Each structure stands twice: as structure tokens, then as C-alpha cells.
Amino acid sequence: MKSSHINAQIALLPAILIALVVYCGTTGWTIWISFTNSRMLPSSVMVGWRNYLSLIGNERWVVSVTNLFVFGALFISAALVLGFLLAAMIDRHVRAESLFRSVFLYPFSMSFIVTGLAWRWLLDPTLGIEKLAHAIGFSWFHFDWLVRPDRVIYTLVLAAVWHAAGLVMAILLAGLRGIDGEIWKAARVDGLPVWRTYISVILPMLTGSFATATLLLATSVVRLYDLSVAMTNGGPGVASEVPAKFVMDHLFERANVGLATAAASTMLVTIVAVAAPWLYYQQRGRRT
């Protein structure tokens, strides 16, 4: 018993070492670098909070962070709502279920690059939907959000929701299928309308599925990079920049490693600040 415990620990040692070196080591190094005056190459001259101060004053960074919050809030809520509606629809109309499930889940199997390009063409006023509408006679139709700085972020939301709603649907459908059919019967005998049953009885039973879906969506919000690159390349101007793209650009194109690592560290701290209480709460919930 005891020796097998030790054996297991020895077997896990490489994994533990890799985790320590790769994750903690590089994270620590990144944070350290963010306090240096590194430009193209890492340097060891400490400059204190200077990179962070210039980050706060950087208009592009401010736009990126604002975009991230706007995108995150809209994307997560829209994907949850749409995913739930799709799941409920499939759950009620069992016919051709596997077809619908595949169709809705299909976008998720593509990379954000493909999604981004596809929607870039669709929403391009000179190429996509607008041109089609004009061609078939709807000359009044006008949709140019992709090239309007004040609206472009919503087109990113649109593409991302199309991409991820199927995943939410799959997760919530599994949750719906796990609900005892007698609950539905009881609700009908009780005289609850279907919508009321969903809201008051079924939704509260799906909190676990919703938490899983939200977590997955949230990680793709934080990672948001490729969609912005493929769809708008951050434009027009800097209107659709996002933090991950800010980091990548400053790291590799603008040769400002210090600023890039400061941005990355800021993101990390923000995520930990949000995730830690959540994880703590989850753990406590599991124990009781």
C-alpha cells in the first residue's frame, strides 16, 4: 500500500517536473521580463512598473481590453441562450435529431481561422450577403458593420456565436436528456405551461451543464486571437483589437517584449482574480 503510493509518485515525477518547469517556470519568467526594459530581445535591466504604466496609457490596449469585455459578455450570453434554444428544440422534436445535432455542431469542428474567413466574406459589403441582396433586387439592404469601427466587434460576436452555439447545444442537450421524464409529466399534471416548466423547473436543474458550457466559452474568450486576425486583422484601425493579439503583435512584430509580457501578465492576473474565487466556490460546493 505505502510502497505503491511511492511508486505512483515516482511515476508521476516527470509530469510534475514538466508542469513545474514549463508552466510555473515560464510564467515566472514572463512576469520577471515584464519588469525589464526588454525590446526585441530579453534584457535584464529592471525598470519597475514602467511597462505597466505605458500599457495603461496605450490606446490600443485600452480598446483591446474594452473589446474583450464587450465581446465576452455578448458572446457568452448569446451562445448560452442560442445553444439552450437549439437543445430544447431538439429535445422536443426527436425526429431527424442526429442530423440537426451534426449540423449545429459542425461549425465547432472548424478552426476560428476558417470561421473568421467565412464570415469575413459573408459580411463584406462588396462580396457577401449585401451583394447577394442587391443582386436579387433588395437594393435598400445595407449591412456594413464589418467596416464600421463602432460596430465591428459585434460582427466578431456574431461569427463566434455561430461557431460555438452547437457546442453549448450538445452540452445542454446531454443535460436535458438526463432529466427524468416523470418530472415533465408531474409538471403537466400540475398545469405548468411548457415555457414555465423550462424556466422554473428545468433550467435550475441544468446549472451544472451551464457552468461547464460557460467555462468552455470563457476560455475561448480569453484566447480570442485567430478570429480577430482572420476576420478583420484588428481593423478597421484598431477597432477590433483584442488583448491576445496585442501580446502577439508586440512580441513578434513590434519588438516590444517588455510591453507584451506586461500585457500578458495583466491578463493572467485578471483571470486568476476571476477564476480563483469561482474554483474555490466549486470545491466547497462539492464537499458539502
Added chain:
Amino acid sequence: MPARSDVSIRGVEISYGPVRVLERLDLEIAQSEFLVLLGPSGCGKSTLLNAIAGLTDVDDGQIWIGGTNVTWHEPKDRGIAMVFQSYALYPRMTVRGNMSFGLRVAGAPKADIERRVREAAEMLRITDLLERKPSELSGGQRQRVAIGRALVRDAGVFLLDEPLSNLDAQLRAELRVEIKRLHQRLGATMIYVTHDQIEALTLADRIAVMKDRRIQQLGSPDDVYLRPANKFVATFVGSPAMGFLLGKLGTDPSAPMFEAPGVKVPLTGYAFAERPVAGQGVELGIRPEHVLHGDGDIAADVEMVEPMGSDKLAWLRIGEQPLSIRLPAETPVARGDRLHLKLPAHRLNLFDAASGQRL
């Protein structure tokens, strides 16, 4: 409670795709009656109950409740309440929430809801549990809450679908008594589905034994137990099970006789439903507690003795055929003993060997 709450099922047919589950089913349930639907798993009991509730559409036939044709009414408009095997409580609501939610959605006055929940809770002794969540309750308590949710609906007809099947034996016995008491107190019509023949025999005013899309027998517990309509009912009801001897009827019409190798049983005193045919192949069924021993002329060898607490069951062999007898616990009997049996004619059940129907 509505003035009338009798239930009438008229020629109901239900199929799932090509599978016919109920076939031309007729059933009249009187006001305040306790009717038990008894049958093996998958025989269509729940389907019938759901059809009465309005949760399953009928393909043909009508359902009347309280003198109204409710075949196409929504469940909530049928004057019924229902209790489910899995309790089907709303897990995120408190007990009070579970019991009151339907009334609240229906827009009942607050004071009225409050009173009905309080009365139901007192009746079921769950007042202490009102603020708890279902996950904080035991199985027996959950089923009480589910019954409470049905009670507050103030319905004339209660439909219960195997409400005790998920409980352990002791709780089952306890709640069985409770349900019976509730029925007496409310005077409501109750339709109770179970596959447990003990529940059926103890609770029912009348039992409908179901199998193969049909009602096999409809009658009082005594009818079903003492005069089963066919061999299926005879086998399904009663524990320990009825014993059977295969044989044929004697040829002398003036003195009817059951004959099998090593067995001759005079049938004078047996209430034949129809005139027996001499030489007809029959199965004789007799319950273990009705077999007498001592001065009989049927020789039987004891093969095994099974003590059952208050009494014991002896497994016998008569020639080639097995039979069992129920004896007082103190009877000195052991494997290898020879008993002399007597099978009293008025306790016998004769079934046509081919069709299984009672003679």
C-alpha cells in the same frame, strides 16, 4: 373535491408505432373506489394510467371522468392528481415550493394555498420538512411529499404509478397503510398501479389483473386470489405460489373426478363455470395453505422443507409432479417423510390444459 369522480374507460386502444400496448380496453371505476392495476412489467399499466391522466393520447376510445368526456382534455383539467414511482419532485424547490407551485401558477389565492399546503402536510406528517429541499429527504419522505403535492390539488381521482416500488420493504409496508388510511379519509377515487401482488391484495377494493394488452380478470381481492380466471392470474397472484397438477377429467358424468398418475380427486362440490367434458385435459391448481394432510389418500414424498417464520412450506412430489403444502411451524416434518394428502374440492381451481381458462 368535485361532486362526481367515477372513471370510465371505453374501448381504449394505444399503440407505440407498430406495437399495440392496449387493445379495446373497457373499465368502469366507481366513485371512491380503490382500484389496483396489477400486472408484470411492460404489460401496459403505466400506459393506461397515463392515458387516464391525459399524458398519453389514445388512438381510439374514450375516457370519462365524473360524467364528462375528458378524452382530449389537458391533464390539469381532468380533476386528477398523480404520484410517480420516481417521486418526480422539482429538485431545486423546497417541499413547500413543490406542493404549492402548481396552485401558484394557476393563480390560487395566497391564503388558500397556504391552508391547503398546511392541511396536506399535517395529514402526511411532513410539516417539519416544509422548508427542506428534496435532496435533504429520505426516500419515504420524498414519496410523502409527492403524495402531498397530489393532495393539494384537491382532485377527485388519484392516480398512483408504482408509488412504493423504490422504497425498502419496511417503508413500503408503512406507506401502504398510510395510503389506505388516506383513501378512507378523502373518499377519493384511487387508481393504483403496481406489479406487487401483496400491495394489490392489501389495498384494493377491486383488482384488474393485466397482461398481453388486456385485462385478464377484474374482481375483488378474494375473487382474484380464490377464484382466478385463468392460469396466468393463478400463477401471478399469491406467494408462495399456487401448485399445479396436470391430469384429465374422469369419464363418469355423474361423479366428476380429477385423475392423474397416483391422484384421484373427487370434484363433487367444485363450482364448475361450465359443464365439464369427460376426458378433457385439465390442470388442477391449489394454494399451498389449502392442501390438507393426515387422512388423505394421495401419497406424497417430502423433498424439501422451507421455514417461513410463522409457518413452513414443504415441497412435495406426487408421482412425477411437484406440489407444495403450507404447514404450521411446529409440524414435525422432514425431507423423506411421506404425507397423505387431501385436496378439498371447494378449494380447487381447474383450468383447461390447452387454453388456461378456468372451468
